Amino acid sequence: MKTKRPKSSFERMSSQRKLESVFLFVTGRCNAKCTMCFYAEDMDKKQSDLTFDEIRRLSETAGEFNRLWLSGGEPTLREDLPQIIEMFYRNNTIKDVNMPTNGLKPDRVVEWVQYIREKCPELNVTVSVSVDGFADTHDTQRGVPGNFYKAMETLKKIDDAFGEDPKVLKNVATVITRYNIEQVMDFMTWVFGRLNISTHTIEAARGMTREDNVKVLTENTLRELQDRMAPIYAGYADRMGKDAGWFRRFMTKFFYTGLMRSLYNVRASNIDRPTPWGMDCTAGETTLVIDYDGRFRSCELREPVGNVKDYDCDISRMMAGAAMKKEVADIGYGYKANCWCTHGCWIMSSIVFNPRKMLSKVFRGYREIKKLNAPLDLDETRLRAMEEKYGVDRNKLTGIGLV
Numbered sequence: 257m258k259t260k261r262p263k264s265s266f267e268r269m270s271s272q273r274k275l276e277s278v279f280l281f282v283t284g285r286c287n288a289k290c291t292m293c294f295y296a297e298d299m300d301k302k303q304s305d306l307t308f309d310e311i312r313r314l315s316e317t318a319g320e321f322n323r324l325w326l327s328g329g330e331p332t333l334r335e336d337l338p339q340i341i342e343m344f345y346r347n348n349t350i351k352d353v354n355m356p357t358n359g360l361k362p363d364r365v366v367e368w369v370q371y372i373r374e375k376c377p378e379l380n381v382t383v384s385v386s387v388d389g390f391a392d393t394h395d396t397q398r399g400v401p402g403n404f405y406k407a408m409e410t411l412k413k414i415d416d417a418f419g420e421d422p423k424v425l426k427n428v429a430t431v432i433t434r435y436n437i438e439q440v441m442d443f444m445t446w447v448f449g450r451l452n453i454s455t456h457t458i459e460a461a462r463g464m465t466r467e468d469n470v471k472v473l474t475e476n477t478l479r480e481l482q483d484r485m486a487p488i489y490a491g492y493a494d495r496m497g498k499d500a501g502w503f504r505r506f507m508t509k510f511f512y513t514g515l516m517r518s519l520y521n522v523r524a525s526n527i528d529r530p531t532p533w534g535m536d537c538t539a540g541e542t543t544l545v546i547d548y549d550g551r552f553r554s555c556e557l558r559e560p561v562g563n564v565k566d567y568d569c570d571i572s573r574m575m576a577g578a579a580m581k582k583e584v585a586d587i588g589y590g591y592k593a594n595c596w597c598t599h600g601c602w603i604m605s606s607i608v609f610n611p612r613k614m615l616s617k618v619f620r621g622y623r624e625i626k627k628l629n630a631p632l633d634l635d636e637t638r639l640r641a642m643e644e645k646y647g648v649d650r651n652k653l654t655g656i657g658l659v
Contacts, residue, residue: 276322294464295328303549317570318347324348345376359406380423382427387404387408387430390446390648391649405653411451445488448634454495457600460523493513494509515604518607522598535606540583540584
């Protein structure tokens with residue numbers, strides 16, 4: 257008998273470790289050439305994607321879990337993606353799905369989100385559009401001329417179609433590299449002032465990247481950036497809670513700013529060298545990564561431990577098998593663990609299963625952002641000045657409907 261579908265992620269917060277997040281690489285195809293892609297070597301192998309029937313078997317054997325994180329390749333190139341999401345919603349009572357995209361197919365994204373909202377009414381859908389900087393900077397980093405304006409079009413069309421729908425979250429995802437580090441603060445400010453989005457996440461380039469020498473972040477530069485970002489994250493928290501009562505507004509700000517600051521604190525401490533997080537990493541216990549060709553791993557940054565096809569696409573067997581148990585043992589526990597990284601998804605997934613430490617980290621993070629918070633200068637004159645400085649074509653923004 258299935259349990260009641262949770263309304264909040266925190267209803268499933270527990271120190272008892274169980275599968276909480278599945279990271280499913282739905283395709284190895286991509287229509288971009290990102291300089292910092294950590295998956296390029298795998299995609300270059302050009303193996304066949306898992307079939308719909310194979311993914312259905314994975315869903316049928318996974319049991320209930322909370323979050324489905326899609327990845328690729330470019331997920332919108334998989335024609336049956338909406339049906340895959342619907343299947344996990346029905347079989348696994350997932351609460352959240354994260355759908356990343358480079359934004360090159362705006363109409364398809366809107367059409368598919370509409371399908372998901374109709375077929376999966378209780379599902380929270382995060383559309384995460386990759387935008388790394390202004391105009392040419394973004395296009396250079398992503399390897400596609402005109403990608404910036406396509407991404408802006410995608411974000412605007414999602415906003416027009418779903419407005420204030422609380423089940424559809426609009427995220428901008430930015431990877432910091434040598435191409436954009438000098439403009440990232442202006443870009444984050446411009447995005448907050450020009451776009452009606454829910455959140456803006458920052459990632460450090462990780463793994464073996466397609467292009468050498470794109471990683472430039474150090475602990476000092478990241479800590480400086482995150483201090484300067486504090487008013488922007490406080491602003492997103494205010495935006496999230498603007499229609500709520502005072503208590504919900506406070507709790508939204510407390511958890512959102514506290515979690516974001518906690519994430520960046522852990523990430524900063526691991527930029528220069530692996531450093532214990534102050535909590536266990538739960539990779540392989542609460543998280544499972546399935547590559548587009550069926551290989552599976554505990555984390556995107558670790559080597560595969562097997563192939564789903566060797567387990568008859570049975571997730572319960574994979575998670576309970578000797579290979580995954582050995583992988584978890586190899587990662588280790590607490591301060592004796594030997595694998596630490598900057599990967600935000602794994603940091604956040606691990607926090608959920610360390611509730612006592614989570615609360616202390618969130619409280620500390622909330623206080624730090626509260627201390628650093630200051631009014632944002634977002635008047636039209638400043639936004640226009642940034643557009644001129646970074647070569648943004650206002651005629652194209654006008655055509656999209658952003659100005």
